[in-house]
Amino acid sequence: EEQLVESGGGLVQPGGSLRLSCAASGFTLSDHYMDWVRQAPGKGLEWVARSRNKANGYVSQYAASVQGRFIISRDVSRSSLYLQMNSLKIEDTAVYYCIRDEASLGAYDLWGQGTMVTVSS
Amino acid sequence: QSVLTQPPSVSAAPGQTVTISCSGRTSNVGDNFVSWYQQLPGTAPKLLIYDNYKRASGIPDRFSGSKSGTSATLGITGLQTGDEADYYCESWDNSLNAEVFGGGTKVTVL
Numbered sequence: 001e002e003q004l005v006e007s008g009g010g011l012v013q014p015g016g017s018l019r020l021s022c023a024a025s026g027f028t029l030s031d032h033y034m035d036w037v038r039q040a041p042g043k044g045l046e047w048v049a050r051s052r053n054k055a056n057g058y059v060s061q062y063a064a065s066v067q068g069r070f071i072i073s074r075d076v077s078r079s080s081l082y083l084q085m086n087s088l089k090i091e092d093t094a095v096y097y098c099i100r101d102e103a104s105l106g107a108y109d110l111w112g113q114g115t116m117v118t119v120s121s
Numbered sequence: 122q123s124v125l126t127q128p129p130s131v132s133a134a135p136g137q138t139v140t141i142s143c144s145g146r147t148s149n150v151g152d153n154f155v156s157w158y159q160q161l162p163g164t165a166p167k168l169l170i171y172d173n174y175k176r177a178s179g180i181p182d183r184f185s186g187s188k189s190g191t192s193a194t195l196g197i198t199g200l201q202t203g204d205e206a207d208y209y210c211e212s213w214d215n216s217l218n219a220e221v222f223g224g225g226t227k228v229t230v231l
Contacts, residue, residue, distance in 0.1 A: 045209055047221065105177070109171075112165065
């Protein structure tokens with residue numbers, strides 16, 4: 001069964017750092033674009049970052065709101081995707097979803113359950 | 122303020138039809154495919170429609186998608202109580218070089 005399981009969320013003070021992990025199973029991580037999307041409490045979805053697949057050199061892309069603060073990466077040997085979040089702001093508070101972007105569909109076909117990040121003093 | 126514009130809410134009685142609009146620009150909806158996602162309360166979103174009108178695996182034909190110019194539409198026919206959810210449109214934006222979402226539409230079955 002194909003599955004994504006996020007972990008690493010929690011409470012952090014403004015200016016702090018946190019690293020989210022996403023364990024992928026049932027498919028080959030290197031074959032796919034992988035994204036992080038977040039959802040602030042009671043709000044809509046916001047794209048955060050993308051890691052392109054191996055064929056595209058694992059190139060990273062970021063939303064303007066997190067550029068320079070967040071880093072997306074993957075460890076293919078561990079079949080895991082990561083999001084290193086630095087200089088966190090209160091407005092980064094959200095549920096963070098790890099998502100597979102299926103190239104044949106051009107859409108997000110597999111979502112994790114999400115992990116909550118709360119930035120508060 | 123979301124890049125793609127959706128109505129905040131729509132409602133209809135069971136068995137009726139609702140449509141949800143998604144308005145964008147040439148740089149996103151106009152030049153790229155649109156996807157639609159359903160988010161049931163307390164759960165992660167699920168893919169409904171991709172490539173403007175194609176249904177994802179297992180999605181009933183009560184759900185349909187279309188696109189014209191810089192606007193897209195999701196239709197739900199034969200509305201059921203289980204369809205109560207938030208619905209989001211999504212597309213790539215060539216100018217922002219980013220994926221963009223609509224603000225979401227809450228569907229209520231009266």
